[in-house]
Amino acid sequence: MKQGIFKISLNEKLVDNVYKMVLQGDTSDITACGQFINIQLDGLYLRRPISVCDCDDTSVTIIYKVVGKGTEQMAKMTVGETLDVLTGLGNGYDLSTSGDKPLLLGGGVGVPPLYMLAKKLIASGKKVSVILGFNTASEVFYEQEFKDLGCDVTVTTVDGSYGTKGFVTGAYPEDYTYFYTCGPEPMLKAIYKTAETNGQMSFEERMGCGFGACMGCSCKTIAGYKRICKDGPVMLKEEILWED
Amino acid sequence: MGRLNVNLCGIEIDNPIIPASGTFGFGYEFAQAYDINCLGTFSFKGTTKDARFGNPTPRIAECYAGMINAVGLQNPGVHKVISEELPKLSKCFNKPVMANISGFAVEDYAYTCEMLDKESQVGWLEVNVSCPNVHGGGMSFGTSPEAAAEVVRAVKAVTTKPVIVKLSPNVTDIVAIAKACEDAGADGISLINTMLGMRIDLKTRKPVIANKMGGFSGPAIFPVAVRMVYQVANAVKIPVIGMGGVSSAEDVIEMMLAGATAVEVGAANLINPYACRDIINDLPRVMDKYGIDNLNDIIGGVK
Numbered sequence: 261m262k263q264g265i266f267k268i269s270l271n272e273k274l275v276d277n278v279y280k281m282v283l284q285g286d287t288s289d290i291t292a293c294g295q296f297i298n299i300q301l302d303g304l305y306l307r308r309p310i311s312v313c314d315c316d317d318t319s320v321t322i323i324y325k326v327v328g329k330g331t332e333q334m335a336k337m338t339v340g341e342t343l344d345v346l347t348g349l350g351n352g353y354d355l356s357t358s359g360d361k362p363l364l365l366g367g368g369v370g371v372p373p374l375y376m377l378a379k380k381l382i383a384s385g386k387k388v389s390v391i392l393g394f395n396t397a398s399e400v401f402y403e404q405e406f407k408d409l410g411c412d413v414t415v416t417t418v419d420g421s422y423g424t425k426g427f428v429t430g431a432y433p434e435d436y437t438y439f440y441t442c443g444p445e446p447m448l449k450a451i452y453k454t455a456e457t458n459g460q461m462s463f464e465e466r467m468g469c470g471f472g473a474c475m476g477c478s479c480k481t482i483a484g485y486k487r488i489c490k491d492g493p494v495m496l497k498e499e500i501l502w503e504d
Numbered sequence: 505m506g507r508l509n510v511n512l513c514g515i516e517i518d519n520p521i522i523p524a525s526g527t528f529g530f531g532y533e534f535a536q537a538y539d540i541n542c543l544g545t546f547s548f549k550g551t552t553k554d555a556r557f558g559n560p561t562p563r564i565a566e567c568y569a570g571m572i573n574a575v576g577l578q579n580p581g582v583h584k585v586i587s588e589e590l591p592k593l594s595k596c597f598n599k600p601v602m603a604n605i606s607g608f609a610v611e612d613y614a615y616t617c618e619m620l621d622k623e624s625q626v627g628w629l630e631v632n633v634s635c636p637n638v639h640g641g642g643m644s645f646g647t648s649p650e651a652a653a654e655v656v657r658a659v660k661a662v663t664t665k666p667v668i669v670k671l672s673p674n675v676t677d678i679v680a681i682a683k684a685c686e687d688a689g690a691d692g693i694s695l696i697n698t699m700l701g702m703r704i705d706l707k708t709r710k711p712v713i714a715n716k717m718g719g720f721s722g723p724a725i726f727p728v729a730v731r732m733v734y735q736v737a738n739a740v741k742i743p744v745i746g747m748g749g750v751s752s753a754e755d756v757i758e759m760m761l762a763g764a765t766a767v768e769v770g771a772a773n774l775i776n777p778y779a780c781r782d783i784i785n786d787l788p789r790v791m792d793k794y795g796i797d798n799l800n801d802i803i804g805g806v807k
Contacts, residue, residue, distance in 0.1 A: 305568075305771075475529075
């Protein structure tokens with residue numbers, strides 16, 4: 261965990277209510293794909309946790325959806341403004357178990373953390389399939405970006421207005437060795453039930469601190485109680501306990 | 505003796521800054537961020553006789569200048585705290601630590617305190633009486649002078665360490681409860697615990713927190729905390745630890761002027777993991793600014 265002041269170098273709308281922000285600063289504590297950062301905003305008490313979409317030595321890219329006061333404020337910020345950010349939070353995905361043909365499934369704003377993961381998997385010579393799920397055509401983002409990395413990309417929309425009609429679980433490729441996913445909980449549950457391999461799922465919860473101190477985001481797993489912010493957000497499929 | 509030193513119930517501490525229970529875990533997360541030996545001490549995660557998962561999630565809600573939590577005393581239970589947490593803690597913290605204890609029956613408090621009394625690194629026992637009494641219709645021990653005093657007597661009977669009673673602000677007359685605890689043998693009083701609060705999500709028309717209600721903390725409650733610390737400190741002779749929304753060195757001085765011998769910092773740790781270190785580093789500057797040579801000179805300075 262590291263606290264730093266980051267300067268906004270890009271803040272642009274990708275699709276309705278979804279923005280891409282690039283922040284310049286010390287990224288040395290971001291050590292794994294699927295980690296998140298926690299952003300302090302004026303007039304709001306708790307920081308806002310946002311997953312890392314991509315990062316290099318001097319910048320971190322996030323993609324966020326405007327859902328409340330915090331993200332509304334972020335959407336109005338301009339290039340050159342600064343943010344107080346905690347970096348290097350969460351465990352992130354473990355790439356070592358991917359096999360040769362990993363499958364990545366993202367739903368809505370669950371898509372971003374899969375981008376850096378796809379990049380790293382491709383760089384290590386894996387054949388990566390990606391399924392990006394959205395509600396409707398106007399919400400689709402990052403299809404081309406994943407294609408540019410060299411992934412085999414399928415887009416699904418619930419209303420069928422773009423790509424394959426239906427949910428991500430209706431578009432499994434014939435052959436995959438392992439899966440990685442991030443998205444809304446109903447999607448994660450559906451993948452849990454239908455995926456043919458083991459995999460890793462990234463969870464979301466309302467957090468207090470984001471670094472394991474307050475126990476605000478605890479969940480029960482087969483491996484005991486875990487804090488989504490510190491022991492997660494990525495959990496192994498085989499350790500997940502669905503509460504209902 | 506430095507200008508920040510204070511004596512808390514017989515134990516000299518380097519400065520009056522104490523991270524509050526529930527906001528600092530058992531210290532390790534913070535020890536990764538800075539050397540936590542700069543603290544006066546810290547109050548570790550509320551510990552009960554048996555392990556607890558706590559409440560369902562969501563447990564956290566945002567508020568103006570604060571937050572609500574309904575964690576529900578998640579902890580591994582006193583035996584694991586002793587066998588696993590304290591040995592780990594001793595590697596990153598070399599000062600006496602404050603053990604925070606909760607219970608749902610008088611016997612539970614006594615049992616947990618008796619176990620922790622044997623631990624050499626435990627300096628003080630901070631007894632949280634805000635929990636519901638399962639044998640008393642679910643009313644919190646801390647809402648009745650008699651029930652709070654009963655807990656104090658039971659705990660004092662099993663320990664020689666200083667016992668500090670942590671009081672709930674969700675009461676009609678906090679002074680009466682503080683006095684009852686003092687009369688029952690408490691060595692100190694800490695206050696205020698969180699205030700009962702609630703938020704509702706306009707989209708779902710449901711409470712934000714799964715438990716519906718939770719404890720409101722953060723800068724928004726600071727004036728209430730200062731008022732209650734002032735009232736209690738003027739009514740009892742034992743030391744008082746002030747807490748509730750403390751976020752800066754100025755807040756610490758205000759609490760001490762109100763009557764606090766030491767000051768706990770809670771929610772601020774969650775939004776700035778370096779909050780306590782920053783406050784300690786800033787104290788000399790703020791003391792100079794207000795002409796304070798030694799913190800002991802200002803304790804209860806406001807009459």
